[in-house]
Amino acid sequence: MKSTKHVAVIDDSESVLLLIKKMLSCLGYEKVSCFSCPQTALDEINFGKTHYDVVFTNLGMPDIDGMCVIRELGKMNFRGAVCIISDLEDRVTELAAEIAKLQWVYLLGSIAKPITLDALEKTLNKLPRPDEMQFLQNAAMSREELIKYLIGGNVVPYYQPKVNPLTKRVESVEVLARIFDPERGMVLMPNCFLATAVQHGLVDLLTTTIAEKTATDMETLAAIFGPDVTVSINLSAQQLGDLSIPNRLDALFKAKNVLRQRITLEITEESALSSPEQLESLNRLRMQGFGVSLDDFGTGFANFRHLRHLPFTEVKVDRSLISKIHNDHFGQAIVRSLADFSLESDCKVVAEGVELSEELEYLTSNYPSMLVQGFLICTPKPIEELEAWYLKWAAQCECSEKVKS
Structure with a gap:
């Protein structure tokens, strides 16, 4: 090839x-x-x-x-x-x-x-494979196409693990939306449909569809990674402006007998998180028992004030701060501050976008309790491929430990 x-x-x-x-x-x-x-x-x-x-x-x-x-x-x-x-x-x-x-x-x-x-x-x-490249760069699909995929059940969850480098266990998985095109046998990436969903007010329907399928997958995820594994679902700051969303999510997972403690909502900040409605929704999600994560820290509007005053249970460090962190004193200083904050506040820290072995080695050596996520560890996968990956990952970790000893 x-x-x-x-x-x-x-x-x-x-x-x-x-x-x-x-x-x-x-x-x-x-x-x-x-x-x-x-x-x-x-x-x-x-x-x-x-x-x-x-x-x-x-x-x-x-x-x-x-x-x-x-x-x-x-x-x-x-x-x-x-x-x-x-x-x-x-x-x-x-x-x-x-x-x-x-x-x-x-x-x-x-x-x-x-x-x-x-x-x-x-x-x-x-x-990427040629078919993936084609759809990575395709223009955004039309509203009618997206609705067709949503109604047809073609929106599917892909999962990307967050690994504890100390125990080598998968403690959490992030859910990422994909669309399967059955006619062409191809998987469409978010940049093909996410802008369309935002433009035409279909983000809530997209989120609900992914949440429902994730709830159905919870039993399988627990069988693969253990009963304590949690799942993270993306939720935009804009969606938090709808005061009904906490109760709708609560009802959805309650109907599927999924404990809210096993679900974390990753808040993506394409706009400032400041309106009374947004803050009320965030607080209500915590009151209901959901975890809430501040996504992409280091970009956009995210800052330490958010972490200090809002009830986040997790913060995800953006790839821009993790990239070549073993040589980047600025990134090291930010991550060190976040690690210190997490010890004081019981807020988990996740390093996302880990792609180099040097990055993983630096994070593992300095912050062994910090969760890591990225292509170096595992690319987003459909649930059918997760168990095979986990068995291979565990075997690689075991082999690595034997070599060190």
Whole structure:
């Protein structure tokens, strides 16, 4: 499969191009085109006959730099993945990555120079399948299409574990919405339908559908991970403005005989959490026994004042603070403060978006009671695949412990 993928590498250094091409060959990628001139590469990608599955571009190049390349790829509606190569400081690279997302480019990740074979392999392992890539970048579906999927029962929950690195146990799983298209046999990602749900007032119906299916799965999840495993469901700050939502969720899980203590609502902050209605709904959820989690801490409107004054039982540290935390003193300072706060307040901390072994090692060494979540551990999976993953994970952990001893 690797040998069929076309890769383009853009760098003004001929020696770097030769090195990356050799590494890609070692990893099984033989169809590699190298470009020392960014404009030539852009012309080839835009007008050439070859479809490129992934483009690696150096960030710091004269005349046309990596940000220009990414901007032009966005303009030409490039349908492959993009990876940034950089020897610049982390904050410059991270901002370039954020800009790439705003250009509607699918960013695979970034690799620091000097490039290693391991870093290249880990990045390419995140390359989606062709059908996934197609739907990752598709335009938002119409209101009618989404309603059809909702009515047809095609909205399905995928689960991503939160692992205790000390015990190696899965203590919680986050529920993520997916849509299964039976006609094409494909799974549609949230960026295909979430904006449509928000625009047309279908978020509550989407949340209710996922919550009902999750409630049905609770017995299976308990059989896989143990009776104490909890489940997290995403709820937007905007939804909290509806004072009826706590009672509706309470009735839903009560009807399914699911204890509210086993359900956590992850509050995503696309807007400030400040209106009386939002605060009342948040408080009522806690009064009813639900856990409440502050999602994406470190982005948007989230701050320590929220944690101090609102009854959160969990805080999730955004990937932007976890990325390369082993070398990031700013991220280390924030996470250290959160860890200290959690000890005082009995509020769990979850590090989300863990993708590098160095990140996991740093977190495990310094904060062994902090839960970790991310692609390094497990990608979101349908419930049918969770048990097989957990058995494999447990075996890997056991093998690792034996090696250490």
